Amino acid sequence: MKALREFVDKQKPHFEKGGRFEKLHATFEAFETFLFVPNTVTHSGAHIRDAIDMKRTMIIVVLALIPPLLFGIWNVGYQHFLSNSMAPDFWPMVGFGLLKVLPVIVVSYVTGLAIEFAFAQSRGHEVNEGFLVSGMLIPLVMPPDVPLWMVAVATAFAVVIGKEVFGGTGMNILNPALTARAFLFFAYPSEMSGDRVWIAEKADAYSGATPLGHLLVLDADNLPSMWSMFSGTIPGSIGETSTIAILIGAIILIATGVGSFRIMASVVAGGLAMGLLFNLWGANAYMDIPAYQHLIMGGFAFGTVYMATDPVSASQTNRGKLYYGFLIGFIAVLIRVFNPAYPEGMMLAILLMNVFASLIDHYVLQSNINKRLKRAKAVTA
Amino acid sequence: MTTVTKIKKGFDIKLIGEAEKTIKDLVTDQFAIKPTDFIGVFPKMLVKEGDLVKAGTPLFKDKYRDNIVFAAQVSGKVKEIKRGAKRVLLEIKIEADGKDEAIDFKAEDPKSLDREKVIKKLLDSGIWPFIRQRPYSVIANPADKPKAIFISTFDTAPLAPDYDLIVHGHGEEFQTGINALSKLTEGKIHLNIDANATHSKVFTNSKGVEINQFSGPHPTGNVGVQINKIDPINKGEVIWYLYPQDVLAIGRLFLTGKFDATRVIALTGSEVLRPAYYKTKIGAAITPLIKGNVSAAEKRFISGNVLTGTKIDLDSYLGFYHSQVTVIPEGNYYELFGWALPGLNKLSVSRSFPSFLFKNKKYRLDTNYHGGERAYVMTGEFEKVFPFDIYPMQLIKAIIVEDIDLMENLGIYEVDEEDFALCEVIDTSKTNIQEIVRKGLDLMRKEMS
Numbered sequence: 157m158k159a160l161r162e163f164v165d166k167q168k169p170h171f172e173k174g175g176r177f178e179k180l181h182a183t184f185e186a187f188e189t190f191l192f193v194p195n196t197v198t199h200s201g202a203h204i205r206d207a208i209d210m211k212r213t214m215i216i217v218v219l220a221l222i223p224p225l226l227f228g229i230w231n232v233g234y235q236h237f238l239s240n241s242m243a244p245d246f247w248p249m250v251g252f253g254l255l256k257v258l259p260v261i262v263v264s265y266v267t268g269l270a271i272e273f274a275f276a277q278s279r280g281h282e283v284n285e286g287f288l289v290s291g292m293l294i295p296l297v298m299p300p301d302v303p304l305w306m307v308a309v310a311t312a313f314a315v316v317i318g319k320e321v322f323g324g325t326g327m328n329i330l331n332p333a334l335t336a337r338a339f340l341f342f343a344y345p346s347e348m349s350g351d352r353v354w355i356a357e358k359a360d361a362y363s364g365a366t367p368l369g370h371l372l373v374l375d376a377d378n379l380p381s382m383w384s385m386f387s388g389t390i391p392g393s394i395g396e397t398s399t400i401a402i403l404i405g406a407i408i409l410i411a412t413g414v415g416s417f418r419i420m421a422s423v424v425a426g427g428l429a430m431g432l433l434f435n436l437w438g439a440n441a442y443m444d445i446p447a448y449q450h451l452i453m454g455g456f457a458f459g460t461v462y463m464a465t466d467p468v469s470a471s472q473t474n475r476g477k478l479y480y481g482f483l484i485g486f487i488a489v490l491i492r493v494f495n496p497a498y499p500e501g502m503m504l505a506i507l508l509m510n511v512f513a514s515l516i517d518h519y520v521l522q523s524n525i526n527k528r529l530k531r532a533k534a535v536t537a
Numbered sequence: 538m539t540t541v542t543k544i545k546k547g548f549d550i551k552l553i554g555e556a557e558k559t560i561k562d563l564v565t566d567q568f569a570i571k572p573t574d575f576i577g578v579f580p581k582m583l584v585k586e587g588d589l590v591k592a593g594t595p596l597f598k599d600k601y602r603d604n605i606v607f608a609a610q611v612s613g614k615v616k617e618i619k620r621g622a623k624r625v626l627l628e629i630k631i632e633a634d635g636k637d638e639a640i641d642f643k644a645e646d647p648k649s650l651d652r653e654k655v656i657k658k659l660l661d662s663g664i665w666p667f668i669r670q671r672p673y674s675v676i677a678n679p680a681d682k683p684k685a686i687f688i689s690t691f692d693t694a695p696l697a698p699d700y701d702l703i704v705h706g707h708g709e710e711f712q713t714g715i716n717a718l719s720k721l722t723e724g725k726i727h728l729n730i731d732a733n734a735t736h737s738k739v740f741t742n743s744k745g746v747e748i749n750q751f752s753g754p755h756p757t758g759n760v761g762v763q764i765n766k767i768d769p770i771n772k773g774e775v776i777w778y779l780y781p782q783d784v785l786a787i788g789r790l791f792l793t794g795k796f797d798a799t800r801v802i803a804l805t806g807s808e809v810l811r812p813a814y815y816k817t818k819i820g821a822a823i824t825p826l827i828k829g830n831v832s833a834a835e836k837r838f839i840s841g842n843v844l845t846g847t848k849i850d851l852d853s854y855l856g857f858y859h860s861q862v863t864v865i866p867e868g869n870y871y872e873l874f875g876w877a878l879p880g881l882n883k884l885s886v887s888r889s890f891p892s893f894l895f896k897n898k899k900y901r902l903d904t905n906y907h908g909g910e911r912a913y914v915m916t917g918e919f920e921k922v923f924p925f926d927i928y929p930m931q932l933i934k935a936i937i938v939e940d941i942d943l944m945e946n947l948g949i950y951e952v953d954e955e956d957f958a959l960c961e962v963i964d965t966s967k968t969n970i971q972e973i974v975r976k977g978l979d980l981m982r983k984e985m986s
Binding site: 160161185189191192193194195196197198199200201202203204205206207208209210211212213215216282284285286324325326327411412413414416418467468470472473474477517520521524525527528529531532535536 | 550769771772774837839843844845846848863865867868869870871872873874875876877880883884885886887888889890892902903904905906907908909910911912913914915916917920926927928930931946947948954958959961962963964965966967969970971972
């Protein structure tokens with residue numbers, strides 16, 4: 157450790173003002189702080205500080221993404237061999253999955269981090285850790301067969317248009333990972349929807365429809381079993397199929413307090429509420445499916461746990477979070493059942509509520525302000 | 538009143554180095570008054586180096602409110618007037634002559650005086666600066682009519698002194714001080730006690746006050762929190778507040794006619810070998826306290842507590858409002874993969890470190906930031922340690938963008954920087970929130986005057 161520190165200290169002057177690589181200061185800082193928590197000490201205000209920092213926070217989210225990632229890798233292989241009527245052992249499936257998933261992850265991280273570093277450099281501030289999470293989220297919401305160049309384009313779009321134009325991490329309005337997915341969804345619909353894309357190198361004869369795909373054509377009879385949908389042995393985007401794996405992630409996020417339990421719970425409540433309303437209505441087969449089934453199909457669980465809870469694009473007040481979450485669940489199910497063009501409503505519901513998040517906060521704040529003004533009036537009256 | 542105001546939000550930071558409950562005498566002849574302790578005061582010197590002073594001799598006054606004077610706390614010689622960059626007055630050092638001479642302001646029963654006479658006596662004797670006001674936490678304006686006076690008799694900050702111990706046996710002084718204060722307001726004097734820990738009869742038997750009981754973690758002991766729960770400040774209103782030892786000093790002025798700056802302080806912190814209470818005077822040099830009584834590690838000396846105190850040098854002096862000196866280790870070291878390791882000896886209010894499992898463990902914390910400054914990303918954290926009906930993050934952002942109207946609407950008059958100390962501690966983005974809040978308060982004060 158000491159030798160490493162000495163090495164870093166030796167390189168440091170080159171990257172500081174007046175040094176040879178002054179322009180690469182942000183890059184150096186990012187790597188240095190990755191290795192070492194800096195030695196800076198407090199000078200004003202509180203003399204002691206909490207041990208938590210942005211790296212710790214983000215690494216916990218990445219940790220919570222590992223279960224869906226691992227399951228996704230296996231499932232990509234499993235679905236591929238299933239569609240080709242083969243049933244190999246565990247490891248070949250994982251091997252195939254790795255072959256498909258790893259390149260997507262690498263492309264997402266390399267593209268995104270390169271842009272992040274470039275922006276940090278040009279703006280002269282530190283590299284923010286947020287992309288460690290976005291860079292993992294993007295692959296997990298992609299179909300397994302997505303072309304790599306699309307991943308690169310979508311990531312670049314998400315980081316530049318979704319985040320940096322607003323001023324960078326902490327200032328963005330939309331969830332960057334969902335911005336990437338929405339970009340592909342509208343720019344290359346044939347690669348992002350339909351029955352063809354959800355299984356890697358699928359045999360043509362095999363159906364390959366997701367549960368949502370079945371329901372879109374009001375076919376509730378050919379749905380996979382509840383258990384398959386819950387455990388995730390169904391076609392779909394890489395990381396979203398297994399509700400079990402996502403629940404493990406949710407437990408990590410809630411236990412550490414990094415993910416907002418308020419938002420997760422209210423999204424689920426909103427989804428169930430809309431599902432129950434449709435049950436009462438019961439005009440077609442889609443409306444008749446049990447309300448809870450919405451929670452385990454498609455990207456509902458994944459969106460609830462990892463996307464809706466993004467603290468930057470969500471509502472920031474505790475009360476606002478409840479409205480925000482409820483409306484996401486509510487609208488997601490509404491879009492699913494009503495809109496034939498979009499089989500999955502979760503992505504659009506979250507993006508829509510991202511836009512409305514500040515408005516919700518505005519009204520929550522306004523009620524606090526009104527309370528204060530009323531109190532002042534009562535005194536002067 | 539038997540109702541207890543229970544406060545749930547907040548956090549008690551448990552540190553090693555609590556003062557042992559014995560009061561020793563601190564022998565020193567070095568004292569100082571630091572004009573930088575007084576927010577918003579522009580000092581105008583009234584003495585020169587070499588002048589002889591008595592306790593109560595005016596040293597300097599506020600240029601813009603020249604009836605507010607700041608007096609010498611001991612008799613002796615003005616040894617040095619220390620200035621810093623741009624000739625800012627830093628310290629007025631006094632070497633005590635040990636004679637304890639004091640100017641006689643006449644012993645009088647405050648009950649027999651009217652408001653003007655009480656105020657004049659407090660101003661002349663240099664005791665007035667003890668009385669401060671909310672909003673802004675500046676020295677009170679004698680012309681104001683405060684709607685109430687608040688005294689918090691307990692401090693919930695880490696390793697804070699126990700006022701029960703400090704006021705023990707000083708009931709008469711305290712009551713006389715209260716009697717004088719009661720002339721200053723037409724409203725109530727709120728004496729706020731800890732429902733579980735305050736037992737001193739000095740507090741509980743006080744007459745002419747309204748006793749309010751509180752229970753809860755830090756910042757429950759902050760007067761700002763107590764005001765917010767009992768009688769929140771609206772725009773244009775003023776509340777005055779003091780600490781218990783200031784009330785004692787006022788009481789002694791009326792009983793003896795002298796400015797008696799005696800103060801009991803707690804010497805605390807993990808680096809102190811024998812933490813204990815010491816009886817001394819305001820502005821005493823800390824060197825004799827520290828000498829031979831601290832560990833060998835590189836240390837941070839703090840006048841006050843770890844949340845709101847002032848960083849001072851080893852040869853510096855106790856702050857005017859402080860009843861505590863804390864010594865903790867400096868944190869100027871690199872830590873390999875510190876953000877990824879389990880971190881068993883680190884304290885975090887969040888549950889991302891194991892510390893939340895060990896509620897009663899005491900920590901030896903240092904001054905390291907534990908990370909770099911970032912944009913605000915996390916939300917809902919501050920709310921857990923901020924027991925006001927105020928949205929902390931939104932108020933902080935309003936201050937950063939200097940939106941006066943929004944700051945006012947979101948309740949800036951009700952808060953002080955010390956109320957945000959815990960928010961600053963737990964901030965994942967490592968921003969200096971107390972500095973931001975101070976800027977906001979200064980800005981409002983300028984706008985409103």
